[in-house]
Every structure is written in C-alpha cells, then in structure tokens.
Amino acid sequence: MFVLYSIQTQLNQLVANISVNDSCEAAYNKFIKHYDKQTSNESKEIFCRRLQYIAENGGKLHNHSDIAFNSPLRPRLRQSSSTFAPNCLYELCFGSDPLKPLTHIYKSVSLTEAGLSTPPKAQGDCGSCWAFGTISIFENSVLRQQPQPPFWGKNVDLSEQFLMSNSFAYMSSYCAGGDFVFAANYFNEFFQTVEKEENFKYDYEKNEALWKAETEIPPVIQAENYLKPYQTVKIAGYPSLSTPVVGIHTDTTKTFSKDTIWQIKSYLSRGIAVSAGMYTKPFGDALSTYTGQSSIHQHCPGDFTDHQVSFVGYGYKNNEEVWIIKNSWGTEWGANGYLFVPIGKDSFCLERYAYTVLPIGFKFSEGVYENIGSHKRGSIFELDPDEGERVKRPVQQWVIWASVIGSLSAVGIAVWVFFLCSKSKKSKKSYKPIVIDSAVEIMR
Structure with missing residues (x-):
C-alpha cells in the first residue's frame, strides 16, 4: 500500500524526477539543479522536512519548497478609544461598512474567471505578504473600476516593490511584516499613485538598502496617469476624517457570523475582493505541500494572524462549500496559487478579519456584477461547475x-x-x- 501511494505521489506531485524514496541529499540536489538555486543548510533542512511530510501524508513539491515563508506576527489590531483624532499609522482606522447585503447572490463566484483578479505572485523568503495582499486588493479595484481608465487597461500588474520601498512606517515594514489596513491608510496619506510592475520589479534584496535609508523612489508613470484606485469613506466616529478602508469584520476575537459570511459573499458577487488574514505558523508543512485539488482545513487555536491573503471567490469544491483564497507563494503552489478552505469552520483563523476598498465609480445601489464567469469549469484546480445560478438569502x-x-x-x-x-x-x-x-x- 505504501509503495503504491509513493509511486502515485511521485508521478503526480513531485518535480525533477524526485522520488520520496530518494535520500535527502539526492532529492535536494535534483531540486536545486532543476530550479537553478543556491544551496544552503537552512533551505536543505526545510526541503527535506517537506519531502518527508509528503512521503507520510501526500502532497506536492514546487519551486519554493525550500522556503519557510517568513511570516512574522503582525501587531494585534485595535481601534483607538482615545477622544483625540486617531493616528492611522499606528491605530486601526476604517469606515463602517456602507453596503447592504444583497438579497440574491451567485451560488459560486471566482473573480479569476471574471477577469477581476490578477495571477498570484511569489513573495519569496521575505515577510512581504502585506504588500502582496494590499496590491491584490488594489489590482482588483482597478479592474473593477468604472469607467475603466484607458492607461491601465485590463492587463493590470501593479508593483509590490514600489509600495514596499516607499512605506516607512512600523506597521508596514518591508520584509518584517505589515497589514493591509495600515498599508492602505499609509498609501492614501503619502502616495500619489500606484505603479506598474514593469517599472519597479520585485527584488527585495536589491532594494532593501534604499529602504533602510528611507530613500523615496518617485513614480515613473506620467502625472496624468496617477491613480489611487478607490473611493474614500468617513472614519468611524470621526466624520471629518476619511480612509480608503471599509471594515466588514473588525473584531479578530470573534469568528464570522452567518450574516458576515453572507456579506462577504455579497461583496464577491459584486466583483469586489476582500482582504483576509490567516494563521500559518503551526501548519507550515501541511500548507507548503498543499496540492490544491481539494479543500484543506486546520483548526484555529485562537486570536492569531500572521499572513495576509485575499478572499477572491466562494462556491463548492467536491460538493463542499469553500472560500477561494488568493495567496502569494507563486502559481506552482496549491491550486495555481490559490487555496480552498471550508466555509464556516474558521480554518487557519481565516474567518476573523475582513476589510476592503470600494472601487472608483462603484455605486452603493449596485447589485451583482453581471457576466462574472462561465461557471462551466473542468480543471482540478477550479470550483465545481454550475449554471451561474443565483441563490436567495435564507431567512434568519x-x-x-x-x-x-x-x-x-x-x-x-x-x-x-x-x-x-x-x-x-x-x-x-x-x-x-x-x-x-x-x-x-x-x-x-
């Protein structure tokens, strides 16, 4: 039985002719040669542990199987109780959710199918998930913007490096971690525009010295194309202050209610992605070797988040209701870079945090986003097919x-x-x- 399982794993899940029966040394050498990587004792130790996990539990290797995915714990979010105006660089600033839940939503939604989510990228061995998570929301907002700005078009690829290199606040700190709420507020206060990836390619090692010196990097695009891809709303309790951040679920000590789940689905049915937080530290091997062919669940141990991701869809996978989570570990990982987790189980502590921005031109009265996907599907990395049905909100x-x-x-x-x-x-x-x-x- 073990031999048959190992053969199946080897044929379908591994790379570079690696076998679970290879020695650690032999498998690692194949891996390094295949991906043209530099060797190190640390990466070798991580790789060999992942290979052993696959031999015992199943899974797959990918181009980042030797990386620990540095995800430092972010500061626990809190809302200021001060009578003074909040400092949004160090305090939680957001606007109350202005949208009513839809009475009818799609049975399933994939913003990737709808052309409203860009392909997942790879953060590498840098704790920059906050930048990738923030840019993911901004990219969705540009794609969802009405009318579509001609300069940006449909091929939106925004620069995470530009955001990282020009963010000098403790709460959004290069490879040392950060958070969408603080990053979006910092961007709104200090940035003039988003930038294209082609102008500032992701290279955190090359650009780190400039960031440490707090050397600001100006945009390359012309001023007439500057874009802050969101509307602003009033900060809760401070009507004279505004923010791009909308708070959908802001208390990480509590899990999503049924109403919150429906509201997030309502946002996704409108074509709007939602920023999420998850807890990865205890589950590194299980997550790193995730195949993407089904959902994955790990019990949340409490009020913890250490990794920024995005809700970009929901529906059914193998007849189980799931969220689609966009990650920043590259497209070889998981379901072409995405993750399926069960809805309503707080898997990886994913159902404790939900914020977003409202695209320019979006009207509060808008219903579901039309033509949001074919829903036919067929890939092992896609949701179960449906006919594009809509479902009615259940009576409480x-x-x-x-x-x-x-x-x-x-x-x-x-x-x-x-x-x-x-x-x-x-x-x-x-x-x-x-x-x-x-x-x-x-x-x-």
Missing part, C-alpha cells in the same frame, strides 16, 4: 420565530378584544339577541 431563524410569536400575539389580542366587546354589549339594558355566526360565540 430569529425572524421566523418573531413572525410566529407576532402572529400568535395578534390572534390572542383580537380574541381578547372581541370577548370584551361582547361582554360589554350584554351588560347593556338595550341588549337584543343577535345571530351567532362566529366560532368564539359558539364556544361560549
């Missing part, structure tokens, strides 16, 4: 009980009033017999 249980109780109360009150009126009539001297034609009168 408390609404049903309130309706039942209200109806019973109304009947009771009506009977009581009728009884009093009847008694009052009988007490009068001018009382005359009446025809008995109601169930209440018959029962007396």
Whole structure:
C-alpha cells in the first residue's frame, strides 16, 4: 500500500524526477539543479522536512519548497478609544461598512474567471505578504473600476516593490511584516499613485538598502496617469476624517457570523475582493505541500494572524462549500496559487478579519456584477461547475420565530378584544339577541 501511494505521489506531485524514496541529499540536489538555486543548510533542512511530510501524508513539491515563508506576527489590531483624532499609522482606522447585503447572490463566484483578479505572485523568503495582499486588493479595484481608465487597461500588474520601498512606517515594514489596513491608510496619506510592475520589479534584496535609508523612489508613470484606485469613506466616529478602508469584520476575537459570511459573499458577487488574514505558523508543512485539488482545513487555536491573503471567490469544491483564497507563494503552489478552505469552520483563523476598498465609480445601489464567469469549469484546480445560478438569502431563524410569536400575539389580542366587546354589549339594558355566526360565540 505504501509503495503504491509513493509511486502515485511521485508521478503526480513531485518535480525533477524526485522520488520520496530518494535520500535527502539526492532529492535536494535534483531540486536545486532543476530550479537553478543556491544551496544552503537552512533551505536543505526545510526541503527535506517537506519531502518527508509528503512521503507520510501526500502532497506536492514546487519551486519554493525550500522556503519557510517568513511570516512574522503582525501587531494585534485595535481601534483607538482615545477622544483625540486617531493616528492611522499606528491605530486601526476604517469606515463602517456602507453596503447592504444583497438579497440574491451567485451560488459560486471566482473573480479569476471574471477577469477581476490578477495571477498570484511569489513573495519569496521575505515577510512581504502585506504588500502582496494590499496590491491584490488594489489590482482588483482597478479592474473593477468604472469607467475603466484607458492607461491601465485590463492587463493590470501593479508593483509590490514600489509600495514596499516607499512605506516607512512600523506597521508596514518591508520584509518584517505589515497589514493591509495600515498599508492602505499609509498609501492614501503619502502616495500619489500606484505603479506598474514593469517599472519597479520585485527584488527585495536589491532594494532593501534604499529602504533602510528611507530613500523615496518617485513614480515613473506620467502625472496624468496617477491613480489611487478607490473611493474614500468617513472614519468611524470621526466624520471629518476619511480612509480608503471599509471594515466588514473588525473584531479578530470573534469568528464570522452567518450574516458576515453572507456579506462577504455579497461583496464577491459584486466583483469586489476582500482582504483576509490567516494563521500559518503551526501548519507550515501541511500548507507548503498543499496540492490544491481539494479543500484543506486546520483548526484555529485562537486570536492569531500572521499572513495576509485575499478572499477572491466562494462556491463548492467536491460538493463542499469553500472560500477561494488568493495567496502569494507563486502559481506552482496549491491550486495555481490559490487555496480552498471550508466555509464556516474558521480554518487557519481565516474567518476573523475582513476589510476592503470600494472601487472608483462603484455605486452603493449596485447589485451583482453581471457576466462574472462561465461557471462551466473542468480543471482540478477550479470550483465545481454550475449554471451561474443565483441563490436567495435564507431567512434568519430569529425572524421566523418573531413572525410566529407576532402572529400568535395578534390572534390572542383580537380574541381578547372581541370577548370584551361582547361582554360589554350584554351588560347593556338595550341588549337584543343577535345571530351567532362566529366560532368564539359558539364556544361560549
């Protein structure tokens, strides 16, 4: 049984003719040669541990199987209780969610199918997930923008390096970690525009010295093409201050309610991606070797987040309801760079954090985004197919009980009033017999 499983794993999941029966040294040498990498004791140790995990549990190798994916813990988010205006570089600033939940949403949504999500990129051995997560939301916002800006077009590829190199706040700190909420607020205050990847290619090692010296890098694009790809909203509690960040679920100590899940689905059905946070540290080997052919679940141990990702879809995978999560570990990893996790289980602590921005030109009254995908599918890395159906928001249980109780109360009150009126009539001297034609009168 083990031999058959190993052969299947070797044929379908591994690279460079590596076998789970190879020695650590032999497999690592094949891997390094195949991807033209530099050797190191640290990367070798990581690679060999991943290969052993695959031999025991199944999984796959990819071009970053020797990287630990440095994801430093981000500062725990909090909202200021101060009576003074908040400092959005160090305090949690966001606007209240202005959108009402849709009454009907798509049964399944993939923003990739809809052309509203760019291909996942690779952050490498740098804790820059915050930059990739932020740019992912900005790219979606540009693609969703109405009308579409001609200069940016449909082939949107924004520069994470430009964001990283010009962010000098502790909460968005190059390879040392960061967070979408702080990064978006910093961008809104200090940046004039997003930039194209072709003008500032991702190379964190080459550009780190300039960042440490706080050397600002100006944009290359012309001023007439400058773009901040979002609307601003008022900061909760401070009507004179604005922010690009909309808070959908802001308390990381609590998991998503059914209403929150529906609201995130409503955003995705409108074609708007949502920023997410997850916890990866205890699950590094399981995540790194994830095949992408089904969903993956790990129990959340508590209020933890150490990795920035994005909600870019939902639906069913192998008849299980799942979120589609866009990651920053490259397209060889997982489902072409994406992750499927069950909905409603708080897998990897993913259901504790949800923020986004509203694209320019988006109207609060808009319904579902039309022509959001073919829904036919067929790849092992896609959702189950459907016909593009829409589903109605389920009636909440408390609404049903309130309706039942209200109806019973109304009947009771009506009977009581009728009884009093009847008694009052009988007490009068001018009382005359009446025809008995109601169930209440018959029962007396």
